[in-house]
Amino acid sequence: MAVYTHLGAEDLARLIGEYDVGSLVMAKGIAEGVSNSNWLVETTGSGGSGTRFILTLYERRIDYADLPYFLGLLDHLAAKGCPVPRTMHDRDGASWRMVEGKAAALIEFLPGVSPTRPTPTQARSIGAVLAGLHLAAADFPQTRANAMDFAASAAILDACGAAALETIDPALPAMLDHARVAAALDLSALPQSQTHTDLFPDNVLMLGEDVTGLIDFYFACTGPMLLDLTVTHAAWCFDAANAYRADCGVALIDGYQSVRPLTPEERALFADVAKGACLRFVASRAEDWLDTPDDALVTRKYPMQFAQRWQFYHDHGAALLAG
Amino acid sequence: MAVYTHLGAEDLARLIGEYDVGSLVMAKGIAEGVSNSNWLVETTGSGGSGTRFILTLYERRIDYADLPYFLGLLDHLAAKGCPVPRTMHDRDGASWRMVEGKAAALIEFLPGVSPTRPTPTQARSIGAVLAGLHLAAADFPQTRANAMDFAASAAILDACGAAALETIDPALPAMLDHARVAAALDLSALPQSQTHTDLFPDNVLMLGEDVTGLIDFYFACTGPMLLDLTVTHAAWCFDAANAYRADCGVALIDGYQSVRPLTPEERALFADVAKGACLRFVASRAEDWLDTPDDALVTRKYPMQFAQRWQFYHDHGAALLAG
Missing domain, CATH: 3.90.1200.10 (Aminoglycoside phosphotransferase (APH), C-terminal lobe)
Structure with missing residues (x-):
């Protein structure tokens, strides 16, 4: 549960610039994900885009050949109204791109907290x-x-x-x-x-x-x-x-x-x-x-x-x- | 750079409830702070309060006797227009309180990113x-x-x-x-x-x-x-x-x-x-x-x-x- 890869503000701003979501306002590395690095990102927004996203950089354990399945499934379920985050697609239409030799995806932020003692x-x-x-x-x-x-x-x-x-x-x-x-x-x-x-x-x-x-x-x-x-x-x-x-x-x-x-x-x-x-x-x-x-x-x-x-x-x- | 103390959603909601900031909407452990645990917290807001905060739980290295200085200085500087976060005071007026045997403070969230290659x-x-x-x-x-x-x-x-x-x-x-x-x-x-x-x-x-x-x-x-x-x-x-x-x-x-x-x-x-x-x-x-x-x-x-x-x-x- 850590951020394994350092991405500076300038690196993050450049990456966000590949998407039609406005410019970077905030990025906090978050302590989630066992084998990924994750940032909570805020942007100025653009058109119909939201302003908050989870940026995931895929580290170990993930076979990149599986990414079209994982990310495509999110978009499929979100389109049908399931409460799962949509993936943002970059200006080339791709749901993930390579950054520093690693795959990265920009995913819709969803509010809420995880229960630890469910009712x-x-x-x-x-x-x-x-x-x-x-x-x-x-x-x-x-x-x-x-x-x-x-x-x-x-x-x-x-x-x-x-x-x-x-x-x-x-x-x-x-x-x-x-x-x-x-x-x-x-x-x-x-x-x-x-x-x-x-x-x-x-x-x-x-x-x-x-x-x-x-x-x-x-x-x-x-x-x-x-x-x-x-x-x-x-x-x-x-x-x-x-x-x-x-x-x-x-x-x-x-x-x-x-x-x-x-x-x-x-x-x-x-x-x-x-x-x-x-x-x-x-x-x-x-x-x-x-x-x-x-x-x-x-x-x-x-x-x-x-x-x-x-x-x-x-x-x-x-x-x-x-x- | 980690979250050293686990606070469940219910613990966090109870802690946030001690402040006049509305109810908890989101809490993400963030990978900042060398000797503290930090969460980016969002609430529904209340009155003039904001809706986003940094919740800091003070772990090692901090002498709790110094907290009135650190937190008081933030309020003093913020009141004079310096770009530093205000501290939120709980319903009893305190700028910090004890949680799980550790001192905790709820601090204003400020936007922005940290430059790594300053101009x-x-x-x-x-x-x-x-x-x-x-x-x-x-x-x-x-x-x-x-x-x-x-x-x-x-x-x-x-x-x-x-x-x-x-x-x-x-x-x-x-x-x-x-x-x-x-x-x-x-x-x-x-x-x-x-x-x-x-x-x-x-x-x-x-x-x-x-x-x-x-x-x-x-x-x-x-x-x-x-x-x-x-x-x-x-x-x-x-x-x-x-x-x-x-x-x-x-x-x-x-x-x-x-x-x-x-x-x-x-x-x-x-x-x-x-x-x-x-x-x-x-x-x-x-x-x-x-x-x-x-x-x-x-x-x-x-x-x-x-x-x-x-x-x-x-x-x-x-x-x-x-x-």
Whole structure:
């Protein structure tokens, strides 16, 4: 969470000058994005343009070949009324350009703050908005494979190795076996669309109970909509002590189904897919944990948090859709 | 340059609620401030309040006993028309309050961007604004000693030790001797006021040629105005290759003198005080260099940059005011 690349005011002004948005008034590097540098930018505006934008410089981890998918999806969803930021196109019509050897995009600023302790009403709102995104994305013409699918989770945990996983927590090696089970699931009966797959509260902007923005689409991919719902459920419906919050869980699913009812196949697979969703975060966090020195300045996320959520869905997941 | 303390949206909303500025619309952690956490905050506004603020949470290095000086000085200067941010006072009238065991202040947001390659016209502007600050601060009733005065520089370099300094650069131990000379200077004939003493370009906001904001007053202190001018001169008038930029240097001093002409005593001591100003940054950067592991993620500033500027003022400083 930092600004990895220094861009001086003159560099920023020149970059902004490539867009029809007026001239630069303010630019603040913001502490968001794990692998990008981001600035909150204000301009004088021009024509119908807004005056505030997020300028993103893509650092590591992003394959630039995926940018047309990520940025095109934002424009597609915004045009259909989803609360996602539009991308600004430069004077040549491009949604991204190269700066200092890195890809940069100028993206609409959306107001709102990210809830850290969501209320049931907020959970209901995000469920409805997520379903709306899935419906709006159905006719998006591009596709992108999920690089973090269940097979990838199993491969990551396998590469970590049971011995290393055990150094983190004695309960962690069993997650490798569970990940292999998830990787063998047949998801072919599940309806697909474009999905966010990383909709944690810090990727959602809200004003009161209303969702004003979904951001950070850099794990977006084509796949089962149920996976996106279960990721969101696992990310939103546990408190700081990792206890399940039934009020939020019920509200999230109700909100989702108020826009798109789940199919019988989705209801049948809810618990298994939720378990796989948890293992995706167990895997990436375990890998980061083992790769990061104990004394590093960056904060490691504890893999066991999602191992415990896996256990919750294992024990109680099937009952969640029984009502 | 980071956000050191996590404040959730609900924590931020509650804090903002202590001020008469409306309700929270946006809060972005910004990558500014070496020892503080800062958020750019937007609210709905209320009465005559603005809608955008910088929320600062004071982390290390700041002695909270100094906050009335720092924040009071901002209000004093803003009331006299200097381009510095006003502090917002909470419903109890306080300019700062405690949050999570740390002091927090809500400060007016000012537009503008920090130049990285200042033009002579920009240097002239900042000179004039600095002189205006010195005149406006003359009747500020509080005082604060300069914790980074010339004696402190000598003490820091002495504590580093010649052997350690030599590991950074063979030319660095000599700076300790020069710092002792600076510490022995008699500055009693120099007129005093409240001074910023850290007015690098990244602490100045500009729109075009106009100064829209001076920020980061956390080294401000009572002392010779000439020291502030020489710090600013040393910070603004060298290019990326550390070559002196005479055009900016002349413009900066001209701009300053257009508002407050230097006294004969100040002109006589310009070179010596400029050398002392350079040694202040040599000292703090050498100390940081030796304290920071080679593989740390934070960027160390190379102490020799200001040792070379010391040499410039040693060789040419007396001639700068000869015109």
